[in-house]
Amino acid sequence: MTVPPDLQAAIVDLDGTLVDTLGDFCAALDAVHAELQLARVPRSAVEHMVGKGSEHLIRSALQHVGADERLYERAWAAYQRHYRAINGRHAEVYPGVREGLDLLQGAGLRLACVTNKPTAFARDLLAAKALAGYFPLVFGGDAFERKKPHPQPLLETCRALGSAPARTLMLGDSSNDAAAARAAGCPVVLVTYGYNHGEPVRAVDADGFVASLADVLLPR
Template structure:
C-alpha cells in the first residue's frame, strides 16, 4: 500500500462531499431556471444575490423563499415547482463551473484509498446528471440527493445513512462542505467536518461556523488534515 493510501492519523477513511458551493458553482443554473420559471408565471424576476444567499436547503425551500421574496401567492407553489423542475432539467450544468482544485482534491483523496460519497440537498437525479456532465461521477461510490431520505441536511440522518452505505463509522468519515448545513449535520452525526471558504453559506461568513478547518481549495485539504492529525495533543 502506498504512503498516500495509509490512514492519515486522524482515523479518517472516507469522505462525504457536498455538491453545490463545494464542488460546483451552480448559481448560474439556479438563476436561469428560477427566472425562466417566474417568467412562465408572469412573475417578477429574482436577482442572483438573493439566490446565492438562499440555495443549500433543497429545491422546495428555495422555491418557497423566492415566491415569498417577490410577494407571490404561496398557492402558486405547485405550478412554480413544476416549471422549475422542467427548466432546471433542461439547463442542468450549462451555466455552472467546477471550482479550482476540486478535481485534483478528489484525486488525492481517492489515491489515499478513501471511499467517497456525494451528499447534497439537490434532488438526486439532478445531482447525478450534474456530476456526469462535469466528469466527476466516477469519483463517488455513493450519490445521495435531498430526496433520498425523510429529512435533509442539517439533520444528521442523510450523513448517517450515507456512512451506512459506505460501511464506515461516522467518526472515520470526513464531511466536506461549504455551509452551516453541512457542519451542523456533521456535528450531530459525529463526523469530522471541514469547509471550503468560497461557498454560499446562506450569505453568512463561513469563518463563524463551528467546524474543524477551512480551506480555500479542495486540493489543500488532504495535506492540512494530515498535518493537523499529526500535531501533538
C-alpha cells in the same frame, strides 16, 4: 485542523463545494418566474436561498417577489422542467476540486456525494462535469426522509460506505453541512468559497477551513 488521521471515507457536498451552480439556479428561477409572470429574483438574493433543497429555494423566491404562496405547486412543476433542461449549462467546477478528489482517492478514502439537490439532478450534474467517476454513491435531498442539516443523510451514507461516522470526513461549504456533521459525529471541513446562505463561513463551528479541496489533506 483537527481531522482524525485514520479516516476511512469522505462525504462531499455538491453545490458550492464541488460545483458553482448559482448560474443554473438563477437561470431556472428566471424561466419559472417568466412563465408565471412574476418579477425575477436577483442573483445576489438567490445566492442566499440555495443550500436547503429545491422546495426551500422555490418558496423563498416566491416570497421574495411577494407572490401568492398558492403558486408553489405550479412553480415547483415548472422548476423541475426548466432546471432539468439547463442543469450544468451555467455551472463550473471549482478550481482544485479534481486535484482534491484525486488526493482523497489516493489516500484510500471511499467517497460519497451527499446534497440537498434532488438525486437525479445531482447525478446528471456530476456526469456533465466529469465528476461522476469519483462517487459510487450519490444521495440527494429526496433519498432520505430528512435533509441536511439533519444528521440522517450522513448517518445513512456512513452505513452505505461501511465507515464509522467519527472516521468519515464531511466536506461542505455551509452551516447545513457542519450542523449535519456535528449531529452525526463526523469531523467537518468547510471550503471558504461556497454560499453559506450569505453568512461568513468562518463563523461556523467546523474542524477546519480550506480555500481549495486540494488542500484538505495538507497538515495543519
